[in-house]
Amino acid sequence: MITIEKLKDFGADTDEGLARCLNDESFYLMLVQSAITFEQIDRLCEQTSVGDLDGAFETSHALKGVYANLSLTPLYQLVYELTEQLRNRKNIDYGPLTAKLRERMEQLQASAQ
Amino acid sequence: MKTISRIEKETRKRKILVVDDERINRLLLGKILEEEYELLFASNGREALDIIKSEYKTLSIILLDLLMPVMNGFELLEALEAEKRYKNIPVIVLTSEHNAEIRSLQIGAVDFIPKPYDMPEVIRARVKRSIKLAEENTVLNAVENDSLTGLYNREFFFEYAKDLDMYHNELEKDAIVVNINRFHLVNELYGHSAGNDLLRAVADSVRTLLREYIGLACRCDSDTFYLYLEHSADPSEIAGRLISDIAGRSGLSDVSVRIGIYESCDRSLTMEQRIDRAAIACNTCRSSYSSSYAFYDNELHEKELFCEKLVRDTDKALAEGQFVVHYQPKFNIEGDKPRLSSAEALIRWMHPEHGRISPGVFIPLFEENGLIQKLDRYVWNEAAKAVAEWKKNYGITLPVSVNVSRVDMYDPGLEDELLKIVSSNGLSPRDLLLEITESAYSGNSGQMIEVIGKLREDGFMIEMDDFGSGYSSLNMLSSMPIDILKLDMGFVRKICESDKDKRLVEIILEIADFLSVPVIAEGVEKEEQYLLLKSMGCNVIQGYYFSKPLPPENLGMWLARTK
Numbered sequence: 001m002i003t004i005e006k007l008k009d010f011g012a013d014t015d016e017g018l019a020r021c022l023n024d025e026s027f028y029l030m031l032v033q034s035a036i037t038f039e040q041i042d043r044l045c046e047q048t049s050v051g052d053l054d055g056a057f058e059t060s061h062a063l064k065g066v067y068a069n070l071s072l073t074p075l076y077q078l079v080y081e082l083t084e085q086l087r088n089r090k091n092i093d094y095g096p097l098t099a100k101l102r103e104r105m106e107q108l109q110a111s112a113q
Numbered sequence: 114m115k116t117i118s119r120i121e122k123e124t125r126k127r128k129i130l131v132v133d134d135e136r137i138n139r140l141l142l143g144k145i146l147e148e149e150y151e152l153l154f155a156s157n158g159r160e161a162l163d164i165i166k167s168e169y170k171t172l173s174i175i176l177l178d179l180l181m182p183v184m185n186g187f188e189l190l191e192a193l194e195a196e197k198r199y200k201n202i203p204v205i206v207l208t209s210e211h212n213a214e215i216r217s218l219q220i221g222a223v224d225f226i227p228k229p230y231d232m233p234e235v236i237r238a239r240v241k242r243s244i245k246l247a248e249e250n251t252v253l254n255a256v257e258n259d260s261l262t263g264l265y266n267r268e269f270f271f272e273y274a275k276d277l278d279m280y281h282n283e284l285e286k287d288a289i290v291v292n293i294n295r296f297h298l299v300n301e302l303y304g305h306s307a308g309n310d311l312l313r314a315v316a317d318s319v320r321t322l323l324r325e326y327i328g329l330a331c332r333c334d335s336d337t338f339y340l341y342l343e344h345s346a347d348p349s350e351i352a353g354r355l356i357s358d359i360a361g362r363s364g365l366s367d368v369s370v371r372i373g374i375y376e377s378c379d380r381s382l383t384m385e386q387r388i389d390r391a392a393i394a395c396n397t398c399r400s401s402y403s404s405s406y407a408f409y410d411n412e413l414h415e416k417e418l419f420c421e422k423l424v425r426d427t428d429k430a431l432a433e434g435q436f437v438v439h440y441q442p443k444f445n446i447e448g449d450k451p452r453l454s455s456a457e458a459l460i461r462w463m464h465p466e467h468g469r470i471s472p473g474v475f476i477p478l479f480e481e482n483g484l485i486q487k488l489d490r491y492v493w494n495e496a497a498k499a500v501a502e503w504k505k506n507y508g509i510t511l512p513v514s515v516n517v518s519r520v521d522m523y524d525p526g527l528e529d530e531l532l533k534i535v536s537s538n539g540l541s542p543r544d545l546l547l548e549i550t551e552s553a554y555s556g557n558s559g560q561m562i563e564v565i566g567k568l569r570e571d572g573f574m575i576e577m578d579d580f581g582s583g584y585s586s587l588n589m590l591s592s593m594p595i596d597i598l599k600l601d602m603g604f605v606r607k608i609c610e611s612d613k614d615k616r617l618v619e620i621i622l623e624i625a626d627f628l629s630v631p632v633i634a635e636g637v638e639k640e641e642q643y644l645l646l647k648s649m650g651c652n653v654i655q656g657y658y659f660s661k662p663l664p665p666e667n668l669g670m671w672l673a674r675t676k
Contacts, residue, residue, distance in 0.1 A: 020145075020229070020232070022233055031140060058180055062134060062180065068209070068228060069228065069229045
């Protein structure tokens with residue numbers, strides 16, 4: 001189960017995230033818990049691998065918003081970088097960045113269990 | 114008194130629609146706002162639009178994410194802008210994109226909340242402020258706009274027209290008034306809903322114009338619209354466009370408008386005066402059955418002002434005796450020598466400021482506004498006094514004909530009034546001949562027959578004036594109770610020059626003969642006219658050939674000589 005301490009260890013700015021949730025810890029943790037999923041990350045990997053940069057931009061943009069609102073800083077930083085590259089539809093190898101994102105999410109998921 | 118909806122608005126929780134494809138973002142905003150607001154959620158523009166369709170009347174604000182599947186935030190903003198009913202719902206855009214902020218504000222968003230979200234207090238404050246502004250704007254709109262057409266109402270129109278002058282001082286302006294002809298008939302024939310549709314159609318045409326010209330417009334007095342626009346090189350083109358556009362939009366084939374234009378408004382005039390001038394021009398459009406436009410012209414206005422002054426001066430003039438009654442003798446020409454048989458009372462206005470004013474100026478004016486009744490009564494009294502005076506001084510009774518206007522015929526007190534006048538002057542009804550113009554008969558002939566019948570029973574003689582100028586049918590003539598036909602002056606004037614007029618007079622004389630009524634010819638100025646009329650069998654002559662209209666004392670002297 002995810003806790004504030006575990007999130008802090010992960011590198012999240014929990015003070016900011018909590019403040020956005022009116023300092024309702026359980027609500028904040030519930031939101032974070034629901035954000036710990038590979039569904040969209042998998043989609044992003046798929047989209048970048050097949051060159052669907054428009055779709056990939058939409059997915060990464062959406063993830064960026066969620067991670068930013070929850071102040072999940074390590075995830076946000078990676079997804080921010082991805083979004084900026086995708087905004088310009090740069091035809092680069094997104095594999096390393098998406099792999100890092102997956103790795104970070106795995107890390108968060110592990111600490112949540 | 115507060116309306117129910119206002120009370121509801123003050124006590125209920127405002128309703129907010131949160132549109133975001135990310136559930137976590139929706140939940141987060143919900144958490145921040147749920148205490149103060151009732152919340153609805155949609156995960157894309159399409160879902161949002163469905164909710165808006167059913168909830169638009171009660172939605173206080175929409176919080177809108179931009180990048181969403183199915184229908185994005187920009188597309189939703191455009192859809193809201195395109196639909197009049199949704200335009201007033203404020204939208205706050207949720208975005209992390211600076212460029213998107215600008216674009217969304219340009220297409221109708223009132224504010225934006227950056228992502229990641231500000232602190233909750235900031236979000237609440239921004240939402241609260243946007244709702245407040247929108248509600249205040251709605252209240253202001255309701256006050257300053259005509260609810261049916263969305264154009265300004267009269268009061269705010271004048272206020273903002275002055276502002277327009279202030280901000281566009283360099284531009285000349287045109288004032289335009291548009292009026293729907295016989296609008297009440299549209300309501301009666303097609304129903305009020307069609308009437309309202311027509312008013313909205315006119316407003317839409319006006320709005321189309323306002324997209325091209327700097328200016329503003331309002332609806333005023335039910336079916337009248339005021340426009341105040343930058344001066345156009347060809348205002349007739351504007352009028353023509355309005356006419357055809359309104360005809361096209363209204364969908365009613367028999368709808369027409371009249372348009373008055375006062376171009377290049379004089380800046381020394383008040384805004385109200387400028388619109389008045391356009392309204393004056395509008396009133397000069399003659400036809401009420403086809404669309405037309407007219408320009409204000411100063412001469413016309415001077416004439417209107419003069420008429421208005423005359424109307425205002427009338428009561429004083431009656432009290433001070435500025436109206437002078439003269440009497441033009443009428444001669445019976447049946448015998449060897451013309452014999453003075455009666456006279457016609459003719460009125461002049463000796464105005465202290467404007468001098469002698471012809472009845473041709475003030476009679477039509479008085480007929481229009483009802484003052485003619487006062488004037489007629491004045492003449493009846495003066496004439497009766499004159500007849501009584503002659504009778505007393507010279508022992509001769511000379512009947513005088515007086516005019517009875519069409520409007521008098523509808524006055525239920527007419528008979529009593531006339532009887533009172535003759536009796537109070539010691540006269541009999543035979544001494545006052547009543548002239549009723551031919552055109553008066555054509556209105557409600559049944560009513561006329563009844564009123565005239567009563568007057569004749571009382572002993573009054575009835576002269577049908579200006580016969581031949583109106584549209585009497587032969588059928589009506591046979592049933593109309595009259596004692597004398599008075600030939601229209603127009604025939605007499607040309608009787609010696611035109612065979613056609615001569616023949617017409619012959620026909621009229623034959624009709625009179627058939628009806629067994631004598632004929633009076635007025636406007637006889639020359640001997641040849643007199644001799645011709647006499648040879649044709651005309652009974653009585655009136656005109657300058659025998660005498661001009663005389664003051665009562667001069668006619669009295671004539672009577673003295675006759676005696």
